[in-house]
Amino acid sequence: MALIENIFSLINMRSFSSLWFWIVIAIYWSSVSRAVLSAPHDLILRARKGDPTSLDDLHALVGIHVRRSLEFARRAGHWMLAFYTAMMTLIVILAVQYRLELAQALLLLFVPMLFVRLLALRLAFRIERANLRGPDLCRALLHYRFWVQMLGICSIFVTSVWGMLYVMSRSALGL
Numbered sequence: 001m002a003l004i005e006n007i008f009s010l011i012n013m014r015s016f017s018s019l020w021f022w023i024v025i026a027i028y029w030s031s032v033s034r035a036v037l038s039a040p041h042d043l044i045l046r047a048r049k050g051d052p053t054s055l056d057d058l059h060a061l062v063g064i065h066v067r068r069s070l071e072f073a074r075r076a077g078h079w080m081l082a083f084y085t086a087m088m089t090l091i092v093i094l095a096v097q098y099r100l101e102l103a104q105a106l107l108l109l110f111v112p113m114l115f116v117r118l119l120a121l122r123l124a125f126r127i128e129r130a131n132l133r134g135p136d137l138c139r140a141l142l143h144y145r146f147w148v149q150m151l152g153i154c155s156i157f158v159t160s161v162w163g164m165l166y167v168m169s170r171s172a173l174g175l
Contacts, residue, residue, distance in 0.1 A: 014101060015101050015102050015104070015105030015106075015163075016101060016104075016105060016162075016163030016164075016166050016167050017163075017167050021105055024109070025109065025156060025159065028109070028113070029152040029155070029156065032116055032148055032152065033145060033148055033149050033152060036141045036142075036144055036145045036148075037061075037062050037065045037066065037069075037120060037123065037124065037127075037141065037144075038061050038062070038064070038065040039058050039061045039062050039065075039141060041145065043057060043058055043061070044058060044138055044141050044142060044145075047137075047138055048135065048138040048139075048142075055134065058137065058138070059133065059137070062127065062137065062141070065124070066124045066127050066128055069120070069121065069124050070121075070124050070125065070128060073121060073124075084114065087110075088110065088111075088114070091103050091106050091107050091110065092107060095107045101166065104162070104166065105159075105163075108155070108158065108159040108162060108163075109159070111155075112151055112152070112154075112155035115151055116148055116151065119144060119147060119148065119151075120144070123140060123141075123144050126140065127140065
């Protein structure tokens with residue numbers, strides 16, 4: 001029993017006032033904006049400048065990632081959609097109806113993640129359909145990265161404002 005209490009005291013289920021929650025958000029957004037479809041940003045920039053080795057590496061990395069993600073989407077996409085829908089429905093009900101802090105934090109974390117995954121899948125379909133190569137591929141990847149960073153900025157802002165309002169309202173009520 002003491003082990004469970006120690007784990008919960010370390011993790012702290014009060015999400016918005018927990019350092020762990022903000023560390024997870026920072027790590028997620030930095031990792032998502034660092035690598036675009038598994039290609040690091042510096043590789044994209046070197047390929048855009050015309051380095052042939054970097055361009056070959058970029059085509060290989062992005063090609064592998066696009067094939068894998070589209071194969072998964074075509075084979076199990078409907079199952080993943082059903083799973084995500086069920087999980088998001090549960091989280092929305094717990095966050096909105098029952099006003100659980102952990103569910104609100106997860107909602108503010110998972111909704112932008114869902115948009116990032118949808119943007120990545122959309123870009124993968126576009127790369128496959130248009131057979132993007134060279135400068136067009138670099139432009140598409142950098143455009144995707146820009147929108148992911150904008151989504152990250154908006155998400156962090158909304159999450160921090162919501163978290164501050166939640167913590168202040170709870171402290172004003174003495175809870």
